[in-house]
Amino acid sequence: MADIFSKEQRHHVMAAIRGRNTKPEMLVRKFLFSRGFRYRLCHPRLPGHPDLVLRKYRTVIFVNGCFWHGHENCRYYRLPQTNTEFWQAKIERNQKRDKEKQCQLAVMGWHCITVWECQLNPKFRERTLESLAYTLNSIFLADCKVRTYEMTDSQDAMLAADSDVSYRKKGKIVE
Ligand SMILES: [Zn+2]
Numbered sequence: 001m002a003d004i005f006s007k008e009q010r011h012h013v014m015a016a017i018r019g020r021n022t023k024p025e026m027l028v029r030k031f032l033f034s035r036g037f038r039y040r041l042c043h044p045r046l047p048g049h050p051d052l053v054l055r056k057y058r059t060v061i062f063v064n065g066c067f068w069h070g071h072e073n074c075r076y077y078r079l080p081q082t083n084t085e086f087w088q089a090k091i092e093r094n095q096k097r098d099k100e101k102q103c104q105l106a107v108m109g110w111h112c113i114t115v116w117e118c119q120l121n122p123k124f125r126e127r128t129l130e131s132l133a134y135t136l137n138s139i140f141l142a143d144c145k146v147r148t149y150e151m152t153d154s155q156d157a158m159l160a161a162d163s164d165v166s167y168r169k170k171g172k173i174v175e
Pocket of ligand 1: 066071074077116117118119
């Protein structure tokens, strides 16, 4: 396959072939760890073998190479000039499989986040990682809200609501 890839594509393809512990994945892992997010690596029993699993956030993360996974509208996803049909079919299969696996994960109650390799280029890296942290925190907070909502039938929750009202009334009096 010496001539079918540009130098840049080739670099990305080789990174994808090496599989685990690619540089993009390591960037995400390092960032999450430094922010106190704890994860497991590639849970073998989950559909699609996600790269990272954050049980507390009910979230799985895929760190995808743009070429193999066919990142739409991405400059790294450009089909080689030779054997174009072969590559197109192959990558479309990958795209289809990715979608299927993510649907299965969603049905199982997992949030799926895909981080694309190009989003981890130095220019975009910080923004991507910050938005990843933001997304994880939002997911966590949304899950907490659901738990609070489920508790509103209980007496404790009613009491909490009442005291909240009286607190607000007090606030008005002070005004
Ligand atoms: Zn991309």
